[in-house]
Amino acid sequence: MIIAIPNVLSIEQVTEARRLLDAADWADGRITAGHQSARVKENQQLPEDSPVARKLSENVVAALERSPLFVSAALPSKIFPPLFNRYQAGHAFGLHVDNAIRMVRGTAHRVRTDLSATLFLSGPEEYDGGELIVEDTYGPQSIKLPAGHMVLYPASSLHKVQAITRGARVASFFWIQSMVRGDAERAMLFDLDLAIQRLNRDVPDHPSTVQLTGVYHNLLRRWAEV
Numbered sequence: 001m002i003i004a005i006p007n008v009l010s011i012e013q014v015t016e017a018r019r020l021l022d023a024a025d026w027a028d029g030r031i032t033a034g035h036q037s038a039r040v041k042e043n044q045q046l047p048e049d050s051p052v053a054r055k056l057s058e059n060v061v062a063a064l065e066r067s068p069l070f071v072s073a074a075l076p077s078k079i080f081p082p083l084f085n086r087y088q089a090g091h092a093f094g095l096h097v098d099n100a101i102r103m104v105r106g107t108a109h110r111v112r113t114d115l116s117a118t119l120f121l122s123g124p125e126e127y128d129g130g131e132l133i134v135e136d137t138y139g140p141q142s143i144k145l146p147a148g149h150m151v152l153y154p155a156s157s158l159h160k161v162q163a164i165t166r167g168a169r170v171a172s173f174f175w176i177q178s179m180v181r182g183d184a185e186r187a188m189l190f191d192l193d194l195a196i197q198r199l200n201r202d203v204p205d206h207p208s209t210v211q212l213t214g215v216y217h218n219l220l221r222r223w224a225e226v
């Protein structure tokens with residue numbers, strides 16, 4: 001399941017993040033790449049221990065925790081501290097798959113990457129190219145969202161970022177370990193949650209709501225690892 005989460009950050013939060021990021025010291029993006037992806041990765045990244053990365057990373061996690069759509073779609077158990085990347089003209093990231101397990105730098109914590117996320121911090125008008133292409137069962141999906149919006153996609157998918165031909169694309173990217181490991185089970189829970197919310201809104205106090213809510217929780221109880 002590929003899902004867009006709009007307005008994770010407000011315009012003001014994006015502007016403040018961009019002010020800090022545009023003045024930051026960027027490094028070669030290969031610092032966090034595995035062997036396979038290092039060969040196709042051409043971008044820049046903020047070092048994970050840079051003060052700007054740490055502060056912005058905390059802001060992104062706080063924003064995610066306030067987003068009901070993110071929580072419902074991802075059912076997060078652990079969030080890898082968000083990283084920041086920048087692609088300028090000529091940069092691209094070829095087809096790759098993300099590592100299944102990531103160590104959180106400076107800790108003994110491991111995150112299993114069930115979901116990958118890109119939070120766009122540049123508006124589509126600021127650059128040409130730079131689409132995130134995710135290979136899905138329905139074929140390749142091309143994703144380019146407004147600044148402050150985020151896409152969640154299964155970390156098991158092959159994906160790439162098209163070459164930038166003008167301007168710069170700045171984003172935050174990270175991974176989520178979900179309480180529900182399987183994409184198919186998570187997608188069904190998300191659908192059921194949305195349907196229950198719609199029923200609640202359109203037909204308040206319908207007796208089926210409590211029954212369906214029971215089914216949601218019983219499936220979650222069956223599938224969740226906590």
Ligand SMILES: O=C(O)CCC(=O)C(=O)O
Nearest residue numbers: 085098118132161171173
């Ligand atoms: O820049 C992006 O949108 C994706 C980055 C990515 O795929 C990665 O760092 O593994």
Ligand SMILES: [Fe+2]
Nearest residue numbers: 096097098159
């Ligand atoms: Fe990736």
